[in-house]
Amino acid sequence: MNFKETIKPFFWNEYSNSFSLCLNVGEYKNELFQKRSDEGFEGNGYDWASLARVFLMEKKPLLEETIKFDPEGSMFCAYSSKKEALKEFAISFKSACENDTLIHDLFLKAELD
Known part of the structure; x- marks a missing residue:
């Protein structure tokens, strides 16, 4: 399994003491966010972070303390100092x-950031 291919269009960054998973938003899964655009969801980095938080709570609660988010308008970013935990996420x-x-079900529980 080629990790970087498996996670596309997300991409992986490594730094001296932390790791990040990022996504340039606007194309991948855009139709998902459009279903709730009347509530203010745009598919930006903050919306992706809200979705990822629900995913962590429901599907990977043991990783919740390890994975942090630092979204921007145009980019989703999750990061951690624990490489294997972030890879699992x-x-x-x-x-x-x-x-x-599954992703539609999780997104129904997401809240605007």
């Missing part, structure tokens, strides 16, 4: 995003 979150039923 990256693979499982991407997999969830590819499961339309």
Whole structure:
């Protein structure tokens, strides 16, 4: 398995003491966010972070203390000092995003940031 290929369009960054998973927003899964645009969701980095928080709470609660978010308008970013924990999040979150039923269910629980 090629990790970087598996998580596309998310991308991985490594720094001296931390790791990040990022996504340039606006194309991937845009239709998901459009379903709640009347509530103010735009599909920006903050909306992705809200979705990722719900995913962590429901599907990976043991990682909640380890994974942090630093979104911007045009970019989603999750980061951690624990490489393997963030890799586990990256693979499982991407997999969830590819499961339309699951990701729609999780998104219904997301709140505007």
